[in-house]
Structure formats: C-alpha cells, structure tokens
Amino acid sequence: MTISKKPIILNLSAALFDVDGTIVDSTGPIGDFWRAFAKDKPYFDPEYVIDISHGWRTFDVIAKFAPDFAKPDYVTQLEGSVPDLYGSTAKEIPGSIKLVSDLLKLEREYSLNNQRIAIATSGTYLMATKWFKILGLEVPKVFITAESVQKGKPDPEPYLLGRSSLGYEKKGTVVVFEDAQAGIEAGLAADCLVIGIASTYNKDEVKSFGADIVVPSLEGIHVDGYDKESDTFRLVINDYSFANERVFQLQT
Template sequence: MGSSSPTFSLPPQRAVFAGLLFDMDGTIIDSTSAVEKHWHTIGEELGEDPNVILQTSHGRRSIDVLKLLRPEKATWEYVKHMEGQLPLKYGSDAVEIPGARSLLDSIRGANVPWAIVTSGTMPLVSGWLDVLKLPHPEHLVVAEDVENGKPDPTCYIMGREKLGLQSDAEVLVLEDSPAGIKAGKAAGCKVVGVVTSHTVEQIVDARPDWIIKDLDSLKMVGNSNRGVELEFLNALNVK
C-alpha cells in the first residue's frame, strides 16, 4: 500500500448494474455491540471464552462457529432459536449503517432488483429488519440456505439466480467482510467493500472493485432498461 496512508478521495465514478446483492451485518446495519453481548452470553452458557469466539465470528455463520467450538450445538434448530433472540434482547444496541436507508429507499422506489445475502439465519435477519424498520427484500439468501458459508460463492450465485439474472449480468455485491468480498468476486460479481467492521488493510487485501467508508458514499443517479446507475463518491485511493 506504499508509505503514505490511503485516502478516501477519488473523484466520483459511475457504473450500471442489473441488480444489487447486499450483505446484512456491517453493510446495512451495525449490530457489533449487540453481537458482542450476545456471544458473551452464549459463551458463558457453553463454557467458552467469548473473546475467542468474537475473534473469528464476524462474517461467519453461527453454525460454522459452533462446529468448531461445540459440534453438538451446531444444529439449525439451536442456531435459529439463538439468533432469533438477539434482536429481541439487544435491539436497542443496533443502528443502520450511514446511507443504508436512503439507498434502499431509492432502489425500492425505482423497482431495482435487490436481495439480501447474509450469514445470518432467517429469524435474525427478519428480526433486525423489523426492529430497525428497514424494508424486507422480496428475495433473501440466509445461512440455512447453503451448505457452506462465505467465502464460498454459492450464496451470491444463489442470490443472482433469485433475481432472475444470468451469470453474465453485471451484479454488484455490497460487503464489509473479507470473506464476503471474496465470495462475491468468486461468484463473478463486482464488489464494493465498506470499511465498517474491518481495517482498511483487510478490505484492500480482499481486492474489491471499490472501497468506500459507508453507504453515504453510494448514490443511485439513474435507472433505465440498462439497469440502475450508481455513483461512488470519495472511494478509497490506495496508490
């Protein structure tokens, strides 16, 4: 990355996409505080160090974390119940990522194809969207839909298919984690990385197509039969 610090200073760039695939936590909402409290509770219940859990849990499915720590607890019944409690108990600790609501309102108003593709379960996703009064997408890909979580690209391939888009369609994945960025790229999508949960260096190393601070730097500027036109503002300059 050179000797100088990277800056979010690139001039505006525009691109057209046939559809958008959003990660959830760290991309649409920030539930870091809630998740930390949640895993501390679960860690204590399981007799595991919650700090060790938190070092590897972000962007990964809970069932994959449990497979390593407590295989006997790695069932969808347990995970969905556990995650369903998170928004109910800690809903006041979550906030939307800056710009998320505005962007979602814009694309919904223009009937842009979009979906949420997340490592969370259905109870977790629907719970957070309800608590924060954010729109529910017509299409969802959740943890229990795929055999392997991110960075496996299956979830994003499935998301593109749910939008009815072919593999050659220009689709944008919006992600905050290196595993998710790698999954989107491996699925053949363009990817924008948001620096909300990981360091700039970690996001750069994952090699997304654009890097922005948050969704305030992404605006819808047009919509036509070619697709939705987005403008990337103040993207990261790593040179």
C-alpha cells in the first residue's frame, strides 16, 4: 500500500521502551565488552555473538556460548561494569531524551494516578540505570530488567509484565518502542503496537521483523496532551517510512 505522509496520530494508554538501541546507542560499548570477554576464550566468537544476540539478555548469551561462566551474580556484576568501562562512546538515540521525558511529565502535568511509561529491557538493572544516568534521564517507576523475568525476549514476558505493572494487562492500546527482532517479536506477542526504530538495523530489516511502524529515530515523534475522558495520551508520528493497516485502523 502507499503510505500517506500525513502524521500518524494515535490515542494510547501506555508506552513501553527497550533501552539499548532504543533510548541509548550502546552498540560501541556492548561490542567492546564482548570483545574483551572473548580475549581468554578462544571458543567464543565475539563478532558472531554481536551479530546475532542483539536484544538478548547477557545471561542467555553467556549460557549459550560460554556456559561455564553463566552464574547470575557474576553476569550481573560483569554487565554492570559496561557503562563504567566503555560508556564514553554511548550516545542518545536521537529524540529519545525528549520523548521519554515528555511521557514521564504526563503524570505530573495531569495529576495521573500512575506513570504511562515503563522500561522493559534485556539488560540488568545496574547497567540500564547507568545508561539513564549517562543520558541525564529520570528512571521510570516501572523498570523491568533481565532479573525481573524468567524468560527474556523474544518471549513476551517482559512486555506482558510491563503492561500489567502499569495497569493495562488486558485493556487499552499499549505501544512498544524497539529496535531488534527479539524485542519486536516480544512486543507483538504481548498484543502491543510496535514502533520499530531503524537504529541497529536498516528500515527494511526492521519492517521484516514485523514492526507495525518503522521510524528512522524518535525525533519525529511527540506527545500531544492527555484526554481525561478516554484516559489516553496522544502520540503524533511525523517521520516514518512504513506503517501497516493495523496502524491506520487505530488512528483518531
């Protein structure tokens, strides 16, 4: 179908965000981490791991490719050191700081009972919150990490937990912001609308992963108020390369 270049306007109940590749560009730091991890492990191919594991929990990667080191406390400590050791090359996914901040402001501006944003990342709490500190972002109250779930993405558990924690387990339209195949599949399986960001992969790859909307970054997306009657906030998407029929059916 031909995509209209008119803005996409959606009334949404809540927004769930991945972190790496969605809020922060940590590609460089994560790559440096895996290469350092592999130095004394000739059986561990860091380039292959970097290529195939985006969106996975670090514990799941190590359990698969270096199982002798798959000890939860060790992995948590190891991953938590990534921002400290390699974080100098991390940067914002364009538009993420403003979008996340504006969603966090909704609770205060409209005296809502709860925030309308949650984090659902495959990273550990220690690492993910350090990325927020580096970017100068407030940490949302609902912050789901690798330690929060039994099964990581592409299993929908992280996003199902995000929905239920915000009070939208079986109601409302919830959007997921993701960049990786595992996360996009998890968001769709949790019955969320998925906005795929072409940050880690190109737009055609992100589309092939099943994203409902494909955007180049978060710069062309903004929050446009809250409607008390429907208990939804309005999200306006001005810059996108693809949107499927499901999206146009949801438009206001």
